Amino acid sequence: MNHKLKNTEVKTTSNQQEEKPKVRFFDIDHDDAGQRIDNFLLRTLKGVPKSHLYRLMRKGEIRVNKKRIKPVYKLLSGDVVRVAPIRISEKTDEVSTSLNIVASLEQQILFEDDRLIVINKPSGMAVHGGSGLSFGLIEALRALRPQAKMLELVHRLDRDTSGCLVVAKRRSALRNLHEQLRNKKVQKFYHALVKGHWSTKLTRVTDALKKNDLKSGERVVVVDNINGKPSETRYKVLQRYQGATLVRAFPVTGRTHQIRVHCQSAGHSIAGDAKYGHDDFDAQLKPKGLKRLFLHAASIEFVHPKTEQKIKIDAPLENSLEKLLANLTKVDN
Known part of the structure; x- marks a missing residue:
């Protein structure tokens, strides 16, 4: 996105005087076109x-082009937007790149070019700020890439879920990937450690899901095959352990908390799931190193919006999850 910003000159009576707001002009290019x-x-x-x-x-x-417009006007490539002098608040909560959690994100970048960033999101980090959080992953990335004209989330991951997260650097890339998501052209594979012996025959869970908001404001998703939305997750057993199974989950639909609730409804809650988990199962795993939700977006596949080539990005498990698996006793499949 390379829209040019041009400012008219404004005279000031003193070097000490605060600079007055200026007229702003924005040249709209292909990347900005199409949005309101x-x-x-x-x-x-x-x-x-x-x-x-x-x-x-x-x-x-x-x-726009010297003409009045309404807020619903959709920008066209070549449009020139004029904004009268307006003061923009500089009082923002800037994210410091010196913070360890922000600086460490640089090492978590799995893929980057002029269109995209794919990052291995850490567990415990929200994808964006809000609800009492001063910043999230997207704000931290913007601090790490101040030269980027645009950084926007292509999709989301739950706060406690780690793994592949795609961020667009251009509006055209964002539109392209959103279209791929709508048309189910993006494939996301997750790894989850679940309670008990997951049957090899259990390859699909299709319970319909419904979101409920509790009085406390907490959002809980429940199985509701009458009023819920159709949902499907496909599963494959990767490794069995004593009392647990490592499975690969492929969400065909993209409902909130889908994998977690489908595992729960199948009788195999995910380890470390405070909302949909099993306390006794978690208690057995904590001495072996369980510290977080064991749900990890292990890989993502999509068509690159620029090269039009299919690419697959893999995100390795964090050390704490690897150590937990190493402490479990493997059993034959």
Whole structure:
């Protein structure tokens, strides 16, 4: 995304005087085309309230090709957006790259080019800030890549799930991958350590799932084959252990907490799952090194939006999970 930002000159009476806001011009290129102007401005002019942007559009102080527009106007390649002088709040919670958790993300990058970043997201890190969190993975990546014009999540992972997470560097790449997700062209494979002996014959779980919001505000997903949304997860046994099984899970649909709830409904809760797990199972594994949810996005396959070649990215298990498996007793399949 290479839209050019041009500022008109503003004279100041003193070097000590705070610089006044300037008129801004944005040249829209192919990557920015197709999105609504309100969404473009909210992303580009961070710190400006949505209500203020809408007011400026109503007053004609935000124009496209010198013409008034409405917030629903979809930008075209070659458009020139003019924004009247507007002060943007500089009071933002910047993410420090000196923080260990942020600096360590550099070593977790599995793939990067001018279109994408694929990162091995650590367990315990939310994909974005909010709900009491000052920042998440996407904010940390933006701090690590300040030169990037755009970094946006292509999909999400639960906070306690680790593994492959794709971030787009261009709007065109984001659109392309979202289309692949809608058309089920993206394949995501997870590894999970579950309770008990998972039968080789159990290759599919198709229970419908429904989201429930509790009074506490917590979101819980339950099996509801009457009112729930159709869901499917396919499974393959990778290794059996005494009292546990390592399985590969392929979510055909992408419901919230799908793999975790399908494992629970099959009678094989995932190790370390505080919401859908089994306390006795977790208690048996903690002395062997269980410290987190054992659900890991092990690989992802998709067509690269630029090269149009199919690529597969693998994310290795973190050391704590490898050590846990090493402490378990293998049994014959």
